[in-house]
Amino acid sequence: MTPSAYEPTHPTALAVDAEAPGPAATASATFGMGCFWGPDARFGAMPGVVRTRVGYAGGTEPEPSYYSLGDHTEVVQVEYDPETVSYEALLNVFWANHAPFSAPLKRQYRGVVLAHDDRQRETAARTREELESQTGKSVETAIETLDRFYLAEGYHQKYELRSTPVVADELEETYGDAFVDSTVAARLNGFVAGHGDDDEREALFAQLDISPAALSEVRRRL
Known part of the structure; x- marks a missing residue:
């Protein structure tokens, strides 16, 4: 086990998890791409992605839940190893797998990048501009700064x-x-x-x- 390896709390955790990079060696990305079930699976199979979780973010409602979502959006949070996969590579998957040119019918399912820092926000803005330039279409996907992520129900x-x-x-x-x-x-x-x-x-x-x-x-x- 490397010094930065993750140490799962459960004693019978499988070796694959015991050898995975820990939080100190990973970065996080958060995306809204419609219903969060599909993105959770898509990113989970991606090399370099270490952990995924789904939840609610982007709104002001305190302690949202699925049946009391308020103004939050369903999002997937991706924990990844930046030595293996870049944030821009994650963005490429994001742009290709939601409807960036369509205004959302419900805020719950809107397309949004919730940046964790200025660098992520700048990269998201640049790739959005590149997509608009390549397609000649206006992108409706929002780019915002993540305030708080609320874990969804089990x-x-x-x-x-x-x-x-x-x-x-x-x-x-x-x-x-x-x-x-x-x-x-x-x-x-x-x-x-x-x-x-x-x-x-x-x-x-x-x-x-x-x-x-x-x-x-x-x-x-x-």
């Missing part, structure tokens, strides 16, 4: 993986409350949603210490 976390209960239940038993921040859960959530390639999947499967039944169910979903 049943929204790793939603695609939860549709494979034998796998999700086994991982939740392994990780407990740390399930949402598991790199393994993020990867499998992306894989069962159809993201990632065969080599990436097989590399992870070779490291997994999960039951044959759970692994078989993951393969069935691919």
Whole structure:
């Protein structure tokens, strides 16, 4: 384990997570891209992404929830290793996978970059301008500064993986409350949603210490 490695709180956490970069060695990005289930899976399968979580941000309502969202937006928060993947690479996925030229019908599902610092805000603005220049269209996606991120309810976390209960239940038993921040859960959530390639999947499967039944169910979903 490297000095910067993440130390999961649960004693039976899988080795893949034990070897993942910890918070001190990662950076975070936050995006609104419509319903947050899909982006959670898409980014979760992306090389260099370490952890994902979904939640609410961009509004003023204190302590929002799914049924009391106020003026917040559904967002995915991505924790990534900047030595492996750049913020601009994440933005490329963001721009390609929501509707940047359409005004949102509901604030809940709007497209928005919630920058964590000035550099992220500047990069987002530059790439937005480049997209407008390339397409000749006006981008409706907002760029704002993140104030506070509110974690969404557990049943929204790793939603695609939860549709494979034998796998999700086994991982939740392994990780407990740390399930949402598991790199393994993020990867499998992306894989069962159809993201990632065969080599990436097989590399992870070779490291997994999960039951044959759970692994078989993951393969069935691919």
